[in-house]
Every structure is written in C-alpha cells, then in structure tokens.
Amino acid sequence: MQKQPSETPFAALITPNAPIAAQSHGGRAKCLQRLVRLDLPVPRTVALSFDAVQAIAEGQMPELAAVLGEFPEDALLCVRPSSEDPDWGGPGAVLNVGMNDARYVDLCDSLGAPAAAALYLRFVQSYAVHVARLDPDVFDETGDDGPEALSGILQAYEAETDEVFPQDRGEQLAAVLRSMARAWDGTSARLLRQAKGAPVDAGLGLVVQEMIPGLGQGECGSGVLQLINSQTGQPQITGRYLSQSQGRDALGAGAAALYLEQDPRGTALADVAPEAFAELKAHAALMRQRLREAMQVEFVIENGRVHILDGVRVARSARAAVRIAVALAEDNIISPQEAVMRINPHALNELLHRQVDPEADREVIGTGIAASPGAATGRLVFTAAEAQASAARREPCILVRRETSPEDIRGMHAAVAVLTEKGGMTSHAAVIGRGLGLPCIVGASTLKFLSKEKQLVTAEGRVFKAGEIVTIDGSSGQVLAGQPAMLEAALDDAFQTLMGWADAERDIGIRANADTPADAQVARNFNAQGIGLCRTEHMFFDPSRLIVMREMIFAETSSGRAAVLARLLPMQRGDFCELFRIMAGMPVCIRLFDPPLHEFLPATKVGQRELSEALGIPVRDVTRRVEEMGEYNPMLGLRGVRLGVTVPEIYDMQARAIFEAALDVSKGGTPVVPEIMIPLVSAKREVELVKARIDAVAAAVKSERGIEFEYRLGVMVETPRAALRADDIAPHTAFLSFGTNDLTQMTYGLSRDDAGRFMSDYVRQGVFPEDPFHVLDIEGVGELLKLGVQRGRKTNPGVTLSICGEHGGNPESIAFCRDAGFDYVSCSPFRVPVARLAAAQLAIAHNIGQAVAEVT
Numbered sequence: 001m002q003k004q005p006s007e008t009p010f011a012a013l014i015t016p017n018a019p020i021a022a023q024s025h026g027g028r029a030k031c032l033q034r035l036v037r038l039d040l041p042v043p044r045t046v047a048l049s050f051d052a053v054q055a056i057a058e059g060q061m062p063e064l065a066a067v068l069g070e071f072p073e074d075a076l077l078c079v080r081p082s083s084e085d086p087d088w089g090g091p092g093a094v095l096n097v098g099m100n101d102a103r104y105v106d107l108c109d110s111l112g113a114p115a116a117a118a119l120y121l122r123f124v125q126s127y128a129v130h131v132a133r134l135d136p137d138v139f140d141e142t143g144d145d146g147p148e149a150l151s152g153i154l155q156a157y158e159a160e161t162d163e164v165f166p167q168d169r170g171e172q173l174a175a176v177l178r179s180m181a182r183a184w185d186g187t188s189a190r191l192l193r194q195a196k197g198a199p200v201d202a203g204l205g206l207v208v209q210e211m212i213p214g215l216g217q218g219e220c221g222s223g224v225l226q227l228i229n230s231q232t233g234q235p236q237i238t239g240r241y242l243s244q245s246q247g248r249d250a251l252g253a254g255a256a257a258l259y260l261e262q263d264p265r266g267t268a269l270a271d272v273a274p275e276a277f278a279e280l281k282a283h284a285a286l287m288r289q290r291l292r293e294a295m296q297v298e299f300v301i302e303n304g305r306v307h308i309l310d311g312v313r314v315a316r317s318a319r320a321a322v323r324i325a326v327a328l329a330e331d332n333i334i335s336p337q338e339a340v341m342r343i344n345p346h347a348l349n350e351l352l353h354r355q356v357d358p359e360a361d362r363e364v365i366g367t368g369i370a371a372s373p374g375a376a377t378g379r380l381v382f383t384a385a386e387a388q389a390s391a392a393r394r395e396p397c398i399l400v401r402r403e404t405s406p407e408d409i410r411g412m413h414a415a416v417a418v419l420t421e422k423g424g425m426t427s428h429a430a431v432i433g434r435g436l437g438l439p440c441i442v443g444a445s446t447l448k449f450l451s452k453e454k455q456l457v458t459a460e461g462r463v464f465k466a467g468e469i470v471t472i473d474g475s476s477g478q479v480l481a482g483q484p485a486m487l488e489a490a491l492d493d494a495f496q497t498l499m500g501w502a503d504a505e506r507d508i509g510i511r512a513n514a515d516t517p518a519d520a521q522v523a524r525n526f527n528a529q530g531i532g533l534c535r536t537e538h539m540f541f542d543p544s545r546l547i548v549m550r551e552m553i554f555a556e557t558s559s560g561r562a563a564v565l566a567r568l569l570p571m572q573r574g575d576f577c578e579l580f581r582i583m584a585g586m587p588v589c590i591r592l593f594d595p596p597l598h599e600f601l602p603a604t605k606v607g608q609r610e611l612s613e614a615l616g617i618p619v620r621d622v623t624r625r626v627e628e629m630g631e632y633n634p635m636l637g638l639r640g641v642r643l644g645v646t647v648p649e650i651y652d653m654q655a656r657a658i659f660e661a662a663l664d665v666s667k668g669g670t671p672v673v674p675e676i677m678i679p680l681v682s683a684k685r686e687v688e689l690v691k692a693r694i695d696a697v698a699a700a701v702k703s704e705r706g707i708e709f710e711y712r713l714g715v716m717v718e719t720p721r722a723a724l725r726a727d728d729i730a731p732h733t734a735f736l737s738f739g740t741n742d743l744t745q746m747t748y749g750l751s752r753d754d755a756g757r758f759m760s761d762y763v764r765q766g767v768f769p770e771d772p773f774h775v776l777d778i779e780g781v782g783e784l785l786k787l788g789v790q791r792g793r794k795t796n797p798g799v800t801l802s803i804c805g806e807h808g809g810n811p812e813s814i815a816f817c818r819d820a821g822f823d824y825v826s827c828s829p830f831r832v833p834v835a836r837l838a839a840a841q842l843a844i845a846h847n848i849g850q851a852v853a854e855v856t
Contacts, residue, residue: 010052010062013070014045014207024049026082026205031291031311038290040283040308043210046070047082048177050203057181064170067208074103076119076211077169078309079176081184081204086312088198091183094130094176095246096123096211100167104150111216115244117150118215122246124153124165127172131179134160173208180206209309214246218303219273223250225260226296226314227284231487233316233323233494237261237281239296241269248298279306287311292333294324317358317487318343318350323494329501336501337844343498345811345838349373349475351490352830353437356473360484365458365470368444369756370477371425372433373830376416377471377483380464382454384411391415398472400456402449403442403753404429406599409541412438417472419479421449424756426741426773426806432538434806434828435519439474443756447479499833502840503527508817509824510835511587513804515539517578522829527836530587531579532737532826533677533716533804536654537595539575540568547614549600554615554625558649565653572654576661580672589675589737589804589826590658591716592690593650596639598629635745640680640716644690651690655697663705675712677737682721684728691732716804718742723784727791730799736792737826738785740805740813744772747781773806776813782820789820802826811838818842 012018014029016037022030029047036042046067048056055062071077077097081090099120107116128134138160139153157165166172183189184204193202214222223241228234240257242250250257259268260277270277280299283306287295291311298310316324325339334342353374356362378396381387384407390397391414399415401408403422412418412432416439420429423442433440448457454466464470464481471480511532512523516539520531540549545568552564579588602608608626612619631637644651655676662672678690691713702708713732717723718739730736745752752773759771768777776782785803792799802824807813809831817825818839827835 010049010055011067012047012049014042014047018047020047022084024051024203024205026050026084026203026207027086028080028082028310028312029205029207032207032209034291035287035308035311038286040286041306042308043212044071044075045207045209048206048208050205053177053181053184053204053206056177057185061174061178064174068170068173071210074098074106076103076213077173078209078211079173079180080207080209080310081180082207083193083198083204084202085198088193088196088202089189090204091180091189092126092130093247094123094126094180096120096126096213097172097176098169098211099123100165100169100172102167107213111213113147115213115215117147118244119213119246121150121153124150124157127165127176128153128157128160130183131175132157132161177206180204211246212300212302212307212309214300214302215244216303219243219276220300220302221245221250222247222298222300222309223257223260223269224248224296224298225280225284226294227281227288228294228314228316228320228324230315230320231317233320233327241301243272246300273301273304276301276304276306283308288328289333292328294328318347319490319492319495321347322351322498323492326494326497330497337505339498340502340505340837340840341844343837345834345841348834348837349830351495352833353439353475353489355475355487356471356480357485357487360486362478362484363481364478365462365464365481366444366447366456366479368419368441368446368477368479369424369430370474371423371427371430371442372418372438372440373475374417374437374439375471375473375475375486376439377469377486378416379467379469380454380456381411381415382451382466384408384414386466387411387414398470400449401429402451403427404432406537406541406595409538412436417441417474419444419472421445421447422756423753424759424773425771426744426752427756428753431741431806431828433474434809434830435513435515437522437830439472441472441474441477441479444479445757495833499527499836502837504840505843506836506839507843508814508822508839509802510832510839511589511802511804511824511826512829512832513808513826514579514829517575517582519829520579520582523832524582524584526829526832528586528829528832529824530583530589532589532802532808532824533739534579534588534590535594536572536575536590537593539572540600545571546600549597550611551615552650553597553600553629554617554621561647561649562652565649569653569657572657573661573664576658576674577665580661580665580670580674581668585670585672587673587675589677589714589735590654591677591679592644592654594640594643594679596629596631596634596637597643597647598626598631598634601626601629635742635751641678641682641686641690642680644678644693645686648690648693652693652697655694656701659698659701659709659711660705662711663701663707663709666709673710673712675714675735677714677716677735679716679739680718680742681715681729682719682725684725684732687715687729687732714800717788718746720747720784723788724791726788727795730792730794730796733796733799735800735802736788738788738801738803738805740776740781740785740803740807741773743784743805744777744781747777747784748772775810776807776816778816782816785816786820789822793821800824809835811835811841814838815842 020033025047078095080093104120221243222245225239229236240250242253242257262270294314295311300307325342328334329336329339356375378398381397387399396416399418418440420442456464511530512528513533514520514523514531515535555561608622612622662674712734714735716739801822804826808825809827
C-alpha cells in the first residue's frame, strides 16, 4: 500500500499511480487500476501481489491491519483472484467478508432484515465450504433464506467445527486469504490452469475490494453488460441484471433476471433504472475506447447509483474475435497490424468450417485424432461405392474405413466426413481430408470397426450400423451420436478485411496443395499465390482412367505402354488446362506421378476377375501380374522418380500434357509458365535422366506447335539423401520443394500412417515434444532442411526454396521456414488463411523487434 510501504510491502491500494502490474499483481488488479485512472466509480480496492499470496500460502500473513485500515471500519469486503491471464482462472470469489452478528443487527436497520440475512447467510455458506472445508450437505436442512435459515446455518457450523463462527473481520479475512492462496497451489488447480496454457510457476494475486451490497432499499442489484454479441461480434447490448443480488448472480438467475435494453419479452434495467442504464453504456464505451478492447462490465447498483466492480475482456468465438479486432482498427482505436496480431491463426479453422454449436448437447461415442477441422452429420457408409450412391440420392454420408487408399478418393469426394480406425496427422485420409475441407477423424481406436458387418461398436458395446446418423467433429476428434446443432462457416467482410491487412505485412509466399479444379478454386478463393503441389496420381482413379492405367501396367513393351498412355493424354491435358485457367497466370507446380503401380491393381479375387474380363486375358495372368507387382515396403519401393527412370513413358505423357495445356491456355492471353516437379529424388543422376526426357518432350511440342514456351523443372526433396546432396542437385533445377511429410517419415523411420497408434503416448511421456507429423521437428528434420537450403543455394543462388508438406500450414513450422530462408510454403487449401495470418504475425513481430533494437 502506498502510504505504508514498509508495513505492507506486498500490498498496494489501487490508485492511478500505484505500482501495479499484471506480471506482479495479476490482470484483474491491473484492469481495476485502469478503470480507476478513467475515473470510473470503482469501490476502494487493495491488491496483493503474487509474492504476497505465495507467502500467505506458506503461512506468512502480511500485516492485515494496514490492509483493513484502507477501508471503513464497518465496510464489508470481497476477495477475488487476480491471475496474470484471466483465462487461467483461480479460486472462487468470497463475498461479504466482515459480516458478523453485530453487522447483521446494524444492516437490519439500514437495509431491512431480509437483505441483512441474505448477506450474512451467503458469507457463512461460502466461508464454511471454502475456508472451513465443510461438506455443503451439512446445511441442507437449514432452510433456503431469511433469519431462520441464518440461525440454522450458524448452529450447523458450530456443531461441525466445535467453535462459534468467527466474528472478527481481520480473522475472517486472514482465513479467506489463506484458503484462496493454498487452493491455487492445489494439484487439481495446477493441472487445470496448465491445461489452459499457464506456466508451471504461474502466480496468483488477490484483490480485496469494498463490498457494495446490491441488496437493500430502492433499486439495488447486480449484473453484467457488454456492447457486442460474443458469438458474432456484432454490436449488440447483451448481459443480464438481477434486482436484490450480488456478484454475477444475474447470469444464473434464469427468468428472474431482467433484460438490459427495453425488450417486449419482459422488464428491463432500462425500465427500472434508465439513468443507471445510460451511465453503464457510457462507461462500457469509454472502456472500449481507452482500454482498446471490447469489455464486459461487472456492476452493482446501490439505490440507483452505479458502481463498477470489474471489467473483463469479452469472451468470444473466433468469428467474433475477428470482427471485434477489425472494428477496433476501423475506429482507429488500434492499428491494423495490432488487429492482425490479436487473432490466433489456429482459431481461423472455426470460421472456415461448420462447427458443432458450443452450446449443443454432445453424446460422444468415440474419439480419435482431429485430423481435419470442421463438423458434419450423415449416415454411416463403409465403402467408397456406397458413399457415391448416397451422394447420388443427395443423402449426406460419413465414409468409414479402416484406412483410406487412393481408390477411396471418389468416396471421400462424395462423403461429408471421413472416419478411419488407423492413421495419423499425415495419413492419406488426413491429408486428403484437409485438402478437400472435409471433416476427418483418424486413429479412432476407441471404436471397433467391423467392416464386413458394416458396424461400429463403442467401448461400451453399443452398435452403430450402416445408415445410422452420426456426427464427425474433426476439430475436437469426437464422434457424436445423432445430429447436434451446428454453426455455419463465416467468411464475412470482417474476415476479408483482416486477411487483406495480413497480406500487406507478410514476407513469405503462401501457395496451396491442390489436386483437382475444385481444390484449385478453393485455393484461389482463399487468395493462395499459386499451387505449390498438384499430386497427379489422384487424377487416375476415375473408372474411365483406371482401366487405361491397368492396361498400361499389363503392356509388355515401351511402345505398348506409350500407345495405351496416349489415350490418357487428352484427359490429363484437360485436367491441367482447368488448373491453369483457374489460377489465371499464377504459378502451378505439378508433381509427376509418384505412387507404386500396384496401387492401381485390384487386391481382391472379385476385382481380379473383373479386370480379366475387361482386358480379355486369363485370370491367372492378372493374378500373376498382381503378385509380381507386390512389394514388401511399397513406400520405399518402385515409386516416384524410380518409376520415371524405369517406366519413362508415364512422365513423357504427363510432360506433354502439361506443355500442351500451357500453350492452349496461353492462347487466351494469360501467360502460363508451368512448374514440373520430380518426386522422391535421391541422386543427381536421377534428375539428369528425367530432365533429358522432359526437355526432349518440350522440344517436340515446340516443334509441333511452332511456339516457344518456358517451363521450370524442380525436385521434391523428401529423402534425407536429397537434402544432404542438395548442392549436387540444385544446379540442375529451378526449385527445390521439401516434402516434409515423407522427409519426416524417412528421418524417423516411422510410418506416418501407423504413428497415430502410439504418438499420443510418446508426446505424453516426453519422448517427442509434439507429433512430428503435425509440428515440424526443428532439431532433426529441421537440421536437414537447413542443410538443404545452405547447400542448394551455395551451388545455385537463384534456386527457389519451399516446403509443400502439411507442415506448410502449421504456424509454428512457418516460423522456422521463414527464418531458414524459404521463399514460400504450400499447404492444404483450407489451411491457406491460417498460413497467411501466421506469416503476417511473424513479419510484424520481426519488424517490432527490429524497431526496438534500433531504439535501444
């Protein structure tokens, strides 16, 4: 306290100039000081620092006489927590400290017996439960309110504790402070706040404030008021007021609470106390202006007079947070840069996708890894064909698979959500789900998948059959029974404004991984700066193309394969034309064919018989070819550039389709410079071989068309050797794009599809700080990336560097890429806004840091 610093070194009366800081006294204490500086009607308050509260917990009570000396002798007091971040919580407030038999008699005269009894009763109950640690059930028989209930609860307290309820205000305050300080150090409280992001050693401050009863003669009561809607962020006076009440009673009072503004549904504060209501609105507007934030005002009215007990940052949804920040900037209260910094990039997922209404009832039947955000409701189907049939009937469906494969792509397109038993954050279902903006849960090991019976069985034995309705919440990883209420996506004007400000600040490019025209359109809508990865293999699973691919696999000669692939050429050319047109001159990086060929062959006997009929060859020949194509470890087998070297006709066809599409689209006046990416490179010689064939195809197309054109050839660096030998590879390429999904998999020797089974245990036990398929491993994979960047730029200073794995959409990973000198990151279309915002925040923080360094 300022006037007696030597006697109470850990306490301070909150005045405009008191030494109060959020880091030492907590956010509530600092906010109250700001309100005092605004000359708002804040009751007299003393703040106890973190050190003081820690000392109290250890049994060292500060001199309370000085604290009490700041208040009138007959004043009742309230004690409330003040943690550094309000979201970290704290022990519940204790009201009416100082109530005793004598004050009860006095208040009966001034406020009336019912009000006096209510004040005393509330304090005794709170003290008994939170300080004396009595079971609340002890007081069940004492009555609800009034003098008789008060007498009963005092007798019950004495019977349980063998002592009279304490009558001295100092003794009461000391016990309350000690109880709250020790509650903060309790195991449950510590775990709870750490789950909210608080550090292990987070401190707690306490504020002791003079009570304004809110009960008594005239219009008395308490309530909360805010000027915006917490869900939408739109201007709207919201909150409740309850006559003859204290604290935040109005929020739980139901129909008994009054509205604030005049409302046809019932009586409002504006009706019973119009002057107080007008004063509260003015106070809230001033707080918004001067505190530079949308605030909720906690107030109490005493015989028509307004008192401000506290101001807290308005709780808000992600969509409301964006609108609030934008409105503050547009009103010149904060800068556009600060508005950008106020939004958590991860929270944008709530805007980009439908979400389960936070207030909806949830019947959770299983959980898994939240692999792709958003929520959707549909009927269970267990095959891609059933999903397509359901979509044809316009019935939303949830595709359930043990794990998805490229053959399931069409089913995923038809479904509204995907659920798999296996997989992790970079499994096939997760990657494709994010690319499509499809809610997806993978690794749902709490459910039993009975594919043949077409059933899901919960841990409790409840059976869900095909056709039953469930909801997939890809944001939380919960599988829900039935159809809870939803909130729709909200890409409104405020969102667009914020993202425009973000784009003006960021200094690293953001592209999208897009495999289809629909993906490309989403990427364009989200203002991606081009396509950083187009996986062409997903274009081959349409039935009309799949049979041609299978014919090519069964061709015996190079010329035979080329002849079959010629039938795919116009289809591929059409695919690329659409991509080039949608992206309208922006770069499009097309990865040549990557997966092993056996993925295109049927694994079942029924499928093999059907293929033999389609190709007109014996079943035994089909079976033999399938067996020949099988690999022990296909992810490390004949795929990527290895196919391009051993079966070059595929890459020849794709290169021609790309060049011809670029020329066709360029006729419309939009220049197209395609980027062709060679996957899974490990050696310089692989690049030389493929580059020679692609250059030859380019020369042939130029000769046939009589038109010169440019293209850029690059490498997808996804093997550790390619990263280490980047100095050999870079001189032969225009760009190096690091595929961090496979690079992480190969660096760890860890299957990204199977990691989900144990990754949570590994993270929980501290083996890995995070799932390396979700957040880039800076120490291991990051070291390879740095070496690749340094060595690649050493031999080719102009080489373009990027990452195109799923880490490209992770804010923490983008920070590494920016610092390491990458030119752009590429991610799933629906993660583009997240990446744009994260990149902008990194640039703003860097500029602020530079400015501070220059000043100092």
